Amino acid sequence: MNGLQAYQRVNAQTSITDADPHKLIQLLYNGALERINMAKARMQAKDYEGKGKLISKAIEIIGGLRSFLDFEKGGDLAVRLEGLYDYMERTLFEANAKNDAAKLDEVADLLRAIKEGWDGIREEAVGRQQAV
Numbered sequence: 001m002n003g004l005q006a007y008q009r010v011n012a013q014t015s016i017t018d019a020d021p022h023k024l025i026q027l028l029y030n031g032a033l034e035r036i037n038m039a040k041a042r043m044q045a046k047d048y049e050g051k052g053k054l055i056s057k058a059i060e061i062i063g064g065l066r067s068f069l070d071f072e073k074g075g076d077l078a079v080r081l082e083g084l085y086d087y088m089e090r091t092l093f094e095a096n097a098k099n100d101a102a103k104l105d106e107v108a109d110l111l112r113a114i115k116e117g118w119d120g121i122r123e124e125a126v127g128r129q130q131a132v
Contacts, residue, residue: 022122025068029115032061036092036108040101048099055096058107059089084110 039054066085069078088107095103
């Protein structure tokens with residue numbers, strides 16, 4: 001492991017340790033998007049093994065996002081997000097199997113749209129946590 005990788009690992013661990021629940025979800029969205037972008041680059045370089053590992057990591061992260069859904073508090077929105085996460089996972093499997101960069105772009109676009117909404121409620125979410 002080179003110095004940059006060591007720094008990134010420590011930086012990531014520190015970010016996770018210091019993260020409030022809202023920030024943790026933001027980090028997961030960022031991580032999934034990063035893996036998808038890296039997988040696309042690996043696909044274009046014809047590094048299919050590397051692409052497969054990165055897509056698998058993105059699928060794991062989306063599974064993690066799914067595990068955070070609160071169906072009691074989230075109601076219909078949580079149900080819709082679960083369906084969307086399921087669709088994203090299936091689309092990533094298909095992108096991997098068919099080396100389809102357009103499918104990677106589709107999932108990245110969906111993730112970015114959800115992330116923008118999540119980022120938009122940051123102040124409200126953090127304020128609510130501090131009030132508890």
